[in-house]
Amino acid sequence: MTNQVFSPSRRGLLAGLGGTALTAGLRLPAAAQSGASLSLRARPGTIPLQAGGTGQAVWMLDTDQAGALRFGKGDLAVNLSNELPAPIVLNWLGIDGAAAAEPLTGQAPVLPGGRASFTVPLRQSGTYLVNALVPEGAPPPTAGRALIVEDSPPVAVDRDAVLLIEEWRFKSGVAVAPGTAPDATPAIYTVNGQLNFSLNVKINERLRLRFINGCARSPVGLKIENHDVRVMAIDGAPAEPFTARDGQLVLAPGSRVDAFIDATRAPGTISPIILHDGASPQTIARLIMSNDAPVRAAALPLSAALPSVGLPARLDLQGALRAELSLDPNAQWGSPVKFDAATAPAWRVKRGRTAVMAITNPATAPVVFRLHGHHFRLLDRLDDGWKPFWLDTLMLDKGQTQRIAFLAEYSGRWLMEATALNWAAPKLLRSYAVE
CATH class of the missing domain: 2.60.40.420 (Cupredoxins -  blue copper proteins)
Known part of the structure; x- marks a missing residue:
């Protein structure tokens, strides 16, 4: 205990x-x-x-x-x-x-x-x-x-x-x-x-x-x-x-x-x-x-991994589109009320291609970033591998840069969210396009 x-x-x-x-x-x-x-x-x-x-x-x-x-x-x-x-x-x-x-x-x-x-x-x-x-x-x-x-x-x-x-x-x-x-x-x-x-x-x-x-x-x-x-x-x-x-x-x-x-x-x-x-x-x-009878005589053995949900086993990093994204709130981010779907996306990627994005938080406060439409891998520092899980949300401390990668599988315009960890901070949006 x-x-x-x-x-x-x-x-x-x-x-x-x-x-x-x-x-x-x-x-x-x-x-x-x-x-x-x-x-x-x-x-x-x-x-x-x-x-x-x-x-x-x-x-x-x-x-x-x-x-x-x-x-x-x-x-x-x-x-x-x-x-x-x-x-x-x-x-x-x-x-x-x-x-x-x-x-x-x-x-x-x-x-x-x-x-x-x-x-x-x-x-x-x-x-x-x-x-x-x-x-x-x-x-x-x-x-x-x-x-x-x-x-x-x-x-x-x-x-x-x-x-x-x-x-x-x-x-x-x-x-x-x-x-x-x-x-x-x-x-x-x-x-x-x-x-x-x-x-x-x-x-x-x-x-x-x-x-x-x-x-x-x-x-x-x-x-x-x-x-x-x-x-x-x-x-x-x-x-x-x-x-x-x-x-x-x-x-x-x-x-x-x-x-x-x-x-x-x-x-x-x-x-x-x-x-x-x-x-x-x-x-x-x-x-x-509870004081009820045990469900079984002994605990079950450790579980194997959950079944795959169809996310790719590997990502082609060498042939990937490379993009950079700043979480600076003044860098073309806007509130949901002011979001205009006709505004050009931050970047575009062809469907079926891997996208690698370097995300930087230059602000003086931590920011949470969320990618819509796709799950992503968090890359290792040298882009020579990735963490053994998928994410759609990532925290970046002030001054931090993280690199993520995903397979651009679904066509469309997708949102990206950025919100500082401050109760009064606004939610900010941009978009990217898979074509």
């Missing part, structure tokens, strides 16, 4: 983000679906964000499904109705190649009282996040929704649980949106919309925990006490499995990590899940060992 205080510094969080961002009775996920549909209502709502307090006004993406949205692979018909007093466009974090659903280049904002219908191709199983791009300065914050595309063939686990972590900040006792209120109070964090989240688990039960950092501006470090944590996927794509050191994970805003945990502690053991945002640690969830 570990009792040490989990207190990484903010620089420690950034260092972690630069490296990873990080049988009988088993549950079998649903098979792939065809012709699935999803109706979303963007509407005002409330959630309790303070113990014993009244609900705080937020904007929500409401459906007839409670919790995470789960679908099999295939085309997903989406119907969106906007009941908010502001335009809205959906942002599908991690879904590759969904040109018709791409915010601002494929989908225009839906005006108040308006509706939109489009199709999202769910080609790859994994853990994703749906949130909303709304005008900066909108008074209430917006809650996101976890989206799970089930594995096919199924991956056998006893429990498949989503932990969607979101941050909330207040001014004069009222929850405020990111991009506003530089003097907002320190964050309160929820898991699946709850201030106190717990899972009761049985001895030798295998858990698949899908951690999603739904925070708008904060990277988070997570420590799962008393258990080995085996990382299986990052940003929705299978990784070469590895055991997280000291049970610790680091996630950039918008990042996702799937981890397997085998519950082997004694009945009654409570294992806190501790979050650290660079300021102070706090317990956001708990795994509670």
